[in-house]
Amino acid sequence: MSLLKLSSLGVIFLSTLLLCSADVHHYEFFVREANFTKLCDTTPMLVVNDSYPGPEIRVHRGDTVFVNVHNQGNYGFTIHWHGVKQPRNPWSDGPENVTQCPIRPGTNFTYEVILSDEIGTLWWHAHSDWTRGSVQGAFVILPAEKETYPFPTPDADQTIMLQTWYNDDYKRMIDEAVAAGTTPRQPDAYAINGHLGDTTACNDTIFRMQVNYGSTYLLRIINSAMNEPKFFSIANHTLTLVAQDASYVRRLMTNYIMISPGQTMDVLVVANQNAGRYYMATRPFSDSSAVLIDFITTGLFEYTNSPGGLNASMVTLPALNDTDASNRFLSRIRNTRVPQNPRLNVPVNSRINRRLYIAIAANTLPGCEGPQCVVPNRLAASLNNVSFVFPRTDILQAYYNMSINGVYTEDFPLNPPEFYNFTGSNITNIVGRNATSGTRAVMLNYGDAVEIVFQATEVGGGGGHPLHLHGFSFYWVGTGTGNFNNQTDPRTYNLVDPPLINTVYVPDEGWAAVRFFANNPGVWFMHCHYERHSSWGMDTVFIVRNGKTTKTSMLPPPPGMPRCT
Numbered sequence: 001m002s003l004l005k006l007s008s009l010g011v012i013f014l015s016t017l018l019l020c021s022a023d024v025h026h027y028e029f030f031v032r033e034a035n036f037t038k039l040c041d042t043t044p045m046l047v048v049n050d051s052y053p054g055p056e057i058r059v060h061r062g063d064t065v066f067v068n069v070h071n072q073g074n075y076g077f078t079i080h081w082h083g084v085k086q087p088r089n090p091w092s093d094g095p096e097n098v099t100q101c102p103i104r105p106g107t108n109f110t111y112e113v114i115l116s117d118e119i120g121t122l123w124w125h126a127h128s129d130w131t132r133g134s135v136q137g138a139f140v141i142l143p144a145e146k147e148t149y150p151f152p153t154p155d156a157d158q159t160i161m162l163q164t165w166y167n168d169d170y171k172r173m174i175d176e177a178v179a180a181g182t183t184p185r186q187p188d189a190y191a192i193n194g195h196l197g198d199t200t201a202c203n204d205t206i207f208r209m210q211v212n213y214g215s216t217y218l219l220r221i222i223n224s225a226m227n228e229p230k231f232f233s234i235a236n237h238t239l240t241l242v243a244q245d246a247s248y249v250r251r252l253m254t255n256y257i258m259i260s261p262g263q264t265m266d267v268l269v270v271a272n273q274n275a276g277r278y279y280m281a282t283r284p285f286s287d288s289s290a291v292l293i294d295f296i297t298t299g300l301f302e303y304t305n306s307p308g309g310l311n312a313s314m315v316t317l318p319a320l321n322d323t324d325a326s327n328r329f330l331s332r333i334r335n336t337r338v339p340q341n342p343r344l345n346v347p348v349n350s351r352i353n354r355r356l357y358i359a360i361a362a363n364t365l366p367g368c369e370g371p372q373c374v375v376p377n378r379l380a381a382s383l384n385n386v387s388f389v390f391p392r393t394d395i396l397q398a399y400y401n402m403s404i405n406g407v408y409t410e411d412f413p414l415n416p417p418e419f420y421n422f423t424g425s426n427i428t429n430i431v432g433r434n435a436t437s438g439t440r441a442v443m444l445n446y447g448d449a450v451e452i453v454f455q456a457t458e459v460g461g462g463g464g465h466p467l468h469l470h471g472f473s474f475y476w477v478g479t480g481t482g483n484f485n486n487q488t489d490p491r492t493y494n495l496v497d498p499p500l501i502n503t504v505y506v507p508d509e510g511w512a513a514v515r516f517f518a519n520n521p522g523v524w525f526m527h528c529h530y531e532r533h534s535s536w537g538m539d540t541v542f543i544v545r546n547g548k549t550t551k552t553s554m555l556p557p558p559p560g561m562p563r564c565t
Contacts, residue, residue, distance in 0.1 A: 022062040022115075022144075027055070029079070031135060032072035039188055040202040043167045045134040046073050046126075052194045053161050053224070054137035057124065061144040065113040069103055075171065076102025076562075077131050081113045081139060082262065083122035083246050083502045085471055088555045089114050090396055090522030093470050096128040098525045098541060099396040101564035109562050115141060117342045118246040121159070121220035121264040130170040130184075130531055136161070136224045141246060143340070150248055150338035154268060157218035158209055160299075162259070162282050163191040164226040174535055181367060181378030183290075184532055190225065190297040192282065197298035207299035209280070211271040218242075219267045223259040227530045228284040228292055229466070229505070231317045231325070232257050234301050235278045240268040241333065245501040247473060250336040256317060258285055258326045260466035262503040262529035275303040281315040287323045287508035288463020294320045323508070330505065331479075335497040346475045346495050347449035347515045354444060354518075356452045357484070358383050359416040360467075360506060362460025362533065363435045380536045381460070381528070382435040384413045387537030388527075389439050393564045395541055396523040400557065412440040412540050422457040422483050423509040435537065441523075442540060446547035448518040451477075453484050454506040465533065467512075468503040469542070471524035474516035476504050484511040503529060518544045521554045 034050045035042050048054030059065055069079055080094035092111040093099045103109045118141050126135035138159045143149060164187045166173065177184040189196045189204075196204035211217060219239075223230050233239070233256040241252040243266035251268075259265050280299040284292045296315065318325035337344060364377035365387060380387045391398075391407045398407035416422075444450065452474075454467055475498040480489055493513065506512045527539035546553035 022064060023060065025059050025063060025065045027057060027065065027067045029054070029067055029069045030072055031069060031077070038165065038196055038202070038204050039167055039200060041167045044169070046131055047134050048137065052134060053163070054135065056138045056140060056159060058140045058142065059115070060142045061115060061117070061119050061147065063115050065115070066110055067113060068108055068110045070108040071103045071105050074105055076104050077126045077128040077135065078102055079111060079124060079135070080127035081111070081122070081124050083264070084113055084118060084139070085116055085473065085520060086114055087116050087520055088522065088553065090471065090524060090554065091557050091561065093524070094127045095470065095525040097390045097392070097394050099523055100394050101562045102128055103562050104565065107562070109560060112558060119143065119248065119340060120243040120246045120266045121222065122246050123222045123224060123264060125224065130174040130226065130535070132531070133164060133166065133170040133226050138220065138222060140220060147340060150336065150340050151242055151251065151268065152216065154218040155215040157220060159193070159220045159222065161193050161222045161224050162230045162232065163194065163224050164228060165189040165191045165196060176372065178535065179370060179372040181373055181375040183379055186293045187226070190228070190282065190284070190295050192280070192297055192299040195299065199296060199298055208302050209300065210302055210304055212304055213271055213275060216268055216270050219269060221257065221259060221265045221267055223261050223263055225261050227261065227532055229258060229260045230282045231285055232259065232280070232282045233315065233317055234269060234280045235315050236273050237269050237278065237301065242266050242268055244333060244499055245473065245503060247500040248336050248338055248341050249499055250334040250497070252332050254329060256325070256329065258329045260503060260505045260529065262466050262468045271303060276306050277302045279315045281317055283317050284320060285318070285322070285326055286320055286463070287326070289461035290463060292320065327507065333499050335499050337497070342500065344497070345517070346477065346498060347451070347517060348495065349490070351449040352451045352515070354448045354450045356414050356442065356450070357416065357455065358452060359385070359422055359455045359457050360465050360528070360538065361385070361435070361457045362536070365435055365437060380435050381533040381538035383538060383540050384415065385417050385435050386412065386440050386540070387435040387437045388539035389437050389537070391439050395439070395441070399523055399543060400554070408439040408441050408541065410441055410443045412442045422455050424458065437537065440540065442542045444518040444542060444544045446518060446521055446545055446552055449515070450518055451513065451515045453511055453513045454504070455484055455511045456506050456508055458509065462508050464508045465506045465538070466503050466529040467506060467526065468529045469524065469526045471520045471522060472516050473500045473502050474504070474514040475499070476501055476512065477515050478513040479507065479510060481507070481510045520544060521546045521552065
């Protein structure tokens, strides 16, 4: 029997085991405007059930979740279940005009969220314009019945969402920036679970986590920020990373983590210091020429019966531009061969039958139109020089109904249109400075063994990029500096214990390689999880054709899919 067939049987067998005791859960999301007062100002925001962040979904591995989303706002939006593979069910994946049309004001739509082998922490968020800045929440996946953690069971767990705060309307902000052809403004602050901490001048609230001496806590850390990777630490306490992107990793002890937008990390911390209050803190990380606002945002890790005051109040976080600290932490993350993880199944060199080499750039397109346009060439972003254009109808419906004319084409370039010194400083007079626009998809056959090498470029100021693929987890098999060399760099790949993730950080002036089997039929979005870059077109679509059986083919569409207008 072939390796591919064994892989497919393994997935089906695992799914069968999980579904034997799976439960079905129902949630109601009411999405509407609510007022929030921070930084001495009151801002109306689109939120779920009047809360920021929104309600936490808490289920077990292999469960199915139905979420009825009621749009009581003023414009359409969608919801994405970030990191959930949704086997054979792209209809409920959520990216606007990719797998569905927006849920219109005054209507509702019920998502069917199908869990398979995910375990740990994921999250959900809006996937329309910049509305995910306020429409977001945690998606916690506990062990299945009779399943244990691959580490001592924690005494309690706590979700930590690292957020970006704007005293502004998120949709209006990006609409105005796109119309003007410029970048959106910098944030006003950052937040932990909706709290801005005690470093502002407006007596804003600070997040407090109550702990008992001697207890072990599992922190479920989610970077839901719009455009900022984050360092995170707790003063005088050691963190132990145990999971990333809903897959367990080898236990890694560290004083800090670096987590990119879109990523999740599960971290153990033991309350073993003198009773008191200790800062938990986060600050942004940047390896690009676009300088971020360097706020340190604080929370409190607070022992019960604390005598008061702050112990070890000096927070030790890497500097904003400390690329060495970022690389040191990320390079230590490894998969772990525990029975709770999916069987390690990295596509080997001889089996790779679809290779993509994708150059990432922030570049320009011909100028915007209308009275708001202020620049001759509007800012854009691209993958292999193609700046993605969202169609007026959704790609999934067009593909399923075989009505693709005018919606998308099947010719996304598998290599850059021009090879040059991608990471060099002299990047004038090259094709990559000016993008072309289009809705061009990558076509894959069911079961293809895929390798993608993401190459960062210095076009548009350079910097790293968190690339997220819907519908899949992939193995992060390699990373390096400079231009990828397809002769020598694959020799450095980690094919023994690479992390299984859904969002990979491509470093500035470097590259990252991932591998996966295309065993999930459907239409799946891939994009940079910096929201400004995704808005500018740093996106594409992977379409995985059906296999030869019903069990390897897409499910039919559910009733009541939102209609395009």
